[in-house]
Amino acid sequence: MLIDFKDLPDSSRIWIYQASRSFSEKELTEIRLELDAFLKDWTAHGSDLNAGYEIPYNRFIVIALDQNVAGATGCSIDASVRFIQALEQKYSVDLLDKMNVSYKQGEFVAYKTLLDFKKMAKNKSVSKNTIVFNNLVTNKEEYLNHWEVPAEESWHARFM
Secondary structure, eight states: OBOOGGGSOTTOEEEEEEOSSOOOHHHHHHHHHHHHHHHHHOEETTEEOOEEEEOGGGTEEEEEEOTTTOOOOHHHHHHHHHHHHHHHHHHTOOOSOTTEEEEEETTEEEEEEHHHHHHHHHTTSSOTTSEEEOTTOOBHHHHHHHSEEEGGGSGGGGGO
């Protein structure tokens, strides 16, 4: 069942998919329709899943699931991954590659391979104060409070 993201509890489980590029307005319109349709029908062992999403910076797909109502199962998680893979194919974009880093460069969101990010840290192109996106957050509360953080406050700190 599709729920407005803001109405989901802070304990909701979060999945963050970072895109290798920003989506166009046309793509965003289509992706929102596809997410609406997927989440309306998303189930686990026949039980509706209360889930919502948002697409911050026109670049990240953030799906939240209220596990107080019904939790995700292996099959339902597989279904969501297949859905994201279909988006990757349709829009020629990487969404599942966890070996890339997104960070803020002024008002813009930059996207680099982990290897390039490490090199940038070594040559001081990014610092412990660079705002990074910690896609390892696991619930909505962490997402709202610890997703966009200085590199020194996330797993990125090991490279600084």
